[in-house]
Amino acid sequence: MSRISAVSSLYVTSYGQRGQCSNCFRAFEFTAIVKERRLCKSCAENFHGRQNNWHEIKQRTDATFKCAATPQRPSEVEGCGAENLTYREYMTGSCCDNAARRLQADFENLMSEDDRYQIFKILEKYYDDDKEDLDDSIHNLNAAKEESRKAKEEKDKVCRKINNKEKIKERILARLDGIEKELENDKKDLESKENLFNAAKMNEEFNDNLTKEKRNSLKRLAKPLNFLSAKVFKFDQDDNDTKGEASKAADVKTEYFEA
Ligand SMILES: [Zn+2]
Numbered sequence: 001m002s003r004i005s006a007v008s009s010l011y012v013t014s015y016g017q018r019g020q021c022s023n024c025f026r027a028f029e030f031t032a033i034v035k036e037r038r039l040c041k042s043c044a045e046n047f048h049g050r051q052n053n054w055h056e057i058k059q060r061t062d063a064t065f066k067c068a069a070t071p072q073r074p075s076e077v078e079g080c081g082a083e084n085l086t087y088r089e090y091m092t093g094s095c096c097d098n099a100a101r102r103l104q105a106d107f108e109n110l111m112s113e114d115d116r117y118q119i120f121k122i123l124e125k126y127y128d129d130d131k132e133d134l135d136d137s138i139h140n141l142n143a144a145k146e147e148s149r150k151a152k153e154e155k156d157k158v159c160r161k162i163n164n165k166e167k168i169k170e171r172i173l174a175r176l177d178g179i180e181k182e183l184e185n186d187k188k189d190l191e192s193k194e195n196l197f198n199a200a201k202m203n204e205e206f207n208d209n210l211t212k213e214k215r216n217s218l219k220r221l222a223k224p225l226n227f228l229s230a231k232v233f234k235f236d237q238d239d240n241d242t243k244g245e246a247s248k249a250a251d252v253k254t255e256y257f258e259a
């Protein structure tokens, strides 16, 4: 493992639980417990030979780092002052432009071919991780777009349903309003018809009473008339005129008196 993948202790603010090799004391992105010691990959290989299962046992560092542009000499440019960077943030100079420039200069001036290869592999891994994340994001974004398109469709469908029902309700309310007015007019009409009916009924009762009175009056007259007509018929049976008058009186009795 090259020098460059280890961060100089000058830039470490905390080694954390998994940040430091217990043999070379440097800070690496990954360490592992090998034979009960926390070691970097190259120390583990120096002591115990090639670690075929390194990818399974390695643990990512929890160390924190300063901005890579933190001045180590008075002549150096100021960094951003960050002191809580992850290994990746330190290594990519993502905290500020000066850190990015400083790392770029290191890559160009200070490293051997092997260093360059090691740093290339680290950055390539970040790039691949990010690209994978981006692919996932794009996939999720497309799925979310489709979801929201469908949800909008559903929402619009309900909106249309509500609008239609509102229109139907308006029409029914307008019709109801009309019916209420008609009902009001009908009630007024009923009132006047009831008045007419009452007046007619009173008139009917008046005439009914009058009729009863007249019948009673006829009844009272009928008895003597019948009696007299019998007499008249008996004594003047040859007199056609008188007989006619008597028959007439008898007719009055049958027509009205027993009605
Ligand atoms: Zn080591």
Ligand SMILES: [Zn+2]
Binding pocket: 067, 068, 069, 079, 080, 081, 082, 095, 096, 097, 098, 099
């Ligand atoms: Zn910085």
